Amino acid sequence: MKTTRERFLSVGLLGAGVLAAAVIAVTPKPAEAWWRGGFYVGGPAFFVGPPVVYPPPVVYAPPPVVYTPPPPVVYTPPQAGYAPGPQSSAPSCVAGPYVCPLPTSYNGDGSCSCFDNAGRRIFGQAR
Numbered sequence: 001m002k003t004t005r006e007r008f009l010s011v012g013l014l015g016a017g018v019l020a021a022a023v024i025a026v027t028p029k030p031a032e033a034w035w036r037g038g039f040y041v042g043g044p045a046f047f048v049g050p051p052v053v054y055p056p057p058v059v060y061a062p063p064p065v066v067y068t069p070p071p072p073v074v075y076t077p078p079q080a081g082y083a084p085g086p087q088s089s090a091p092s093c094v095a096g097p098y099v100c101p102l103p104t105s106y107n108g109d110g111s112c113s114c115f116d117n118a119g120r121r122i123f124g125q126a127r
Contacts, residue, residue, distance in 0.1 A: 093124050094124050095114040
């Protein structure tokens with residue numbers, strides 16, 4: 001027959017084994033998260049509270065200001081022997097602000113007519 005001390009010891013060892021198995025079963029697994037920068041402030045959760053993770057600082061720098069000079073002004077030299085283009089020698093009718101070519105059936109008396117922007121006939125002189 002076992003003594004009280006032996007019983008107490010065997011029950012204590014059995015209880016310690018069951019308690020150790022329960023602690024191992026309940027212990028959380030470590031997080032399998034990717035590291036994305038920042039730093040950790042705090043300690044174990046059972047001492048301080050939940051951990052606080054601060055992200056890395058965001059740095060915004062505007063683009064640099066660049067002043068560009070205006071393009072250089074280049075004057076081309078005049079062409080040698082410049083002369084105005086050929087003048088039209090065809091007779092035309094000058095009727096105030098309107099100028100039109102004379103028709104082929106012009107009678108030669110010096111009077112002629114042109115149409116204005118509204119389609120009205122304006123009389124003028126042949127030149």
